[in-house]
Amino acid sequence: MSVEDAEPPGSTTGVLAPPAEARELDSARWNQAKAQHPLSASESAVAVAPPPESIVPQSRISARSRAFRRRFYPEATNAEWCDWTWQVRNRITDLEGIERVLRLSDAECNALARPDHLLPAAITPYYMSLLDPDDAAQPLRRTIIPNEAELVRSPGEEGDPLGEDNQSPVECLVHRYPDRVLFLVTKFCSAYCRFCTRSRMVGHRAGPPYDTAQWEQALAYVARTRQVRDVLVSGGDPLTLSDERLDWLLARLRAIEHVEIIRLGTKTPAVLPQRITPALIRVLRKYHPLWMSLHFTHPDELTPEATLACTRLADAGIPLGSQTVLLAGVNDDVETMKRLMQGLMKVRVRPYYLYQCDPIPGSAHFRTPVETGLEIIQGLRGHTTGYAVPTYVIDAPGGGGKIPLLPAYFAGRDGTDVLLRNYQGKLFRYPDTAACDA
Ligand code: SF4
Numbered sequence: 001m002s003v004e005d006a007e008p009p010g011s012t013t014g015v016l017a018p019p020a021e022a023r024e025l026d027s028a029r030w031n032q033a034k035a036q037h038p039l040s041a042s043e044s045a046v047a048v049a050p051p052p053e054s055i056v057p058q059s060r061i062s063a064r065s066r067a068f069r070r071r072f073y074p075e076a077t078n079a080e081w082c083d084w085t086w087q088v089r090n091r092i093t094d095l096e097g098i099e100r101v102l103r104l105s106d107a108e109c110n111a112l113a114r115p116d117h118l119l120p121a122a123i124t125p126y127y128m129s130l131l132d133p134d135d136a137a138q139p140l141r142r143t144i145i146p147n148e149a150e151l152v153r154s155p156g157e158e159g160d161p162l163g164e165d166n167q168s169p170v171e172c173l174v175h176r177y178p179d180r181v182l183f184l185v186t187k188f189c190s191a192y193c194r195f196c197t198r199s200r201m202v203g204h205r206a207g208p209p210y211d212t213a214q215w216e217q218a219l220a221y222v223a224r225t226r227q228v229r230d231v232l233v234s235g236g237d238p239l240t241l242s243d244e245r246l247d248w249l250l251a252r253l254r255a256i257e258h259v260e261i262i263r264l265g266t267k268t269p270a271v272l273p274q275r276i277t278p279a280l281i282r283v284l285r286k287y288h289p290l291w292m293s294l295h296f297t298h299p300d301e302l303t304p305e306a307t308l309a310c311t312r313l314a315d316a317g318i319p320l321g322s323q324t325v326l327l328a329g330v331n332d333d334v335e336t337m338k339r340l341m342q343g344l345m346k347v348r349v350r351p352y353y354l355y356q357c358d359p360i361p362g363s364a365h366f367r368t369p370v371e372t373g374l375e376i377i378q379g380l381r382g383h384t385t386g387y388a389v390p391t392y393v394i395d396a397p398g399g400g401g402k403i404p405l406l407p408a409y410f411a412g413r414d415g416t417d418v419l420l421r422n423y424q425g426k427l428f429r430y431p432d433t434a435a436c437d438a
Helices: 027-036 063-072 084-089 095-099 106-113 139-144 212-224 243-254 278-287 304-315 334-346 370-380 433-437
Strands: 180-184 230-234 261-266 290-295 320-326 350-356 391-396 401-404 410-414 417-421 427-431
Touching: 095 106, 180 212, 212 243, 230 243, 243 261, 243 278, 278 290, 278 304, 304 320, 320 334, 320 370, 334 350, 334 370, 350 370, 370 391
Parallel strands: 180 230, 230 261, 261 290, 290 320, 320 350, 350 391
Antiparallel strands: 391 401, 410 417, 417 427
């Protein structure tokens, strides 16, 4: 049976029974397996120095998570905790479950008590272990625990601020730019970010999951649209699909001749790092050139578990970029952003985009003035490694696409000279004689 004829395995809801591989190797066996790999330093032509031990964790469960598990999930074993399907099955989704762990503020409590909330709450036990039980203002907690500020709709806010529904030639696919498409393969995420641009369409309140017929329609569109050379697979979170379904989908995309690159957009390494199993890696590495955009928001997400997840992806030869949404009270200062960007570089993730928060309904408490984003870029550019400076963009409301914003480094002209301001605010001249000759 050809790849085209095959039915996608499993259900579109994403989570299957635990695959055997989900019970991963413990760290000692993993290290041993790595050492025996045909491309290990001892046998490969080019010896590759292992990453420093201080960066790559030696255990798949950090001391913090272990203590949390013992306290709140005493019946769960370490193996279960490290099994991504256990993490998904045990997501915390209601007031009662969240209250068991966190001392909730009135604003959080009121939001969780409202049944008409558009975006459901869901937090993996792992991500819950990173939250401060007493401080409702803790950055990670602000991003994941509902707050009654979300229930207030402010001027300019729209359910579909980027106009994706108007640029969707078939369901679950957005075609905005000439040579690439966005393929929304699932509405499911292991954790729901309170600032999600697609809050209108993710979570169980967004209707039934995409089915095979919808996927087939999207695949047929890509196959007949020859200018599409790049497919961004997103959602929801595509890494919540089973290995089998992901394998099927990637094989179908890779079989389309004009699709040069495939990209995956995911928050999984931050909220469910246990998902990055050796079995998943074996699937992904079959479909190079495969790129990934990882969604990180705050340096506190760069835990030993997330580090191991990124290390596995990078070791599989997948170029990793990060996308960060600028959020008030979370990462809206130079110091926090610098720590995040530098931390990402240490785990081999290249900061890619810093997004101005999209004006979805109930996002006013998250949005910063645009000047804040510009100040952050100014505080990074020249002050740290150029690779660690993302491009600050506004995704233009109505479907205009990403528009980059830069601080004012171009200070005008003086005769043939261009006046430039450097990272310290000092003025320099560039003799732009070519412009005068033209
Ligand atoms: S993981 Fe992505 S799609 Fe899912 S809720 Fe967060 S931002 Fe939205």
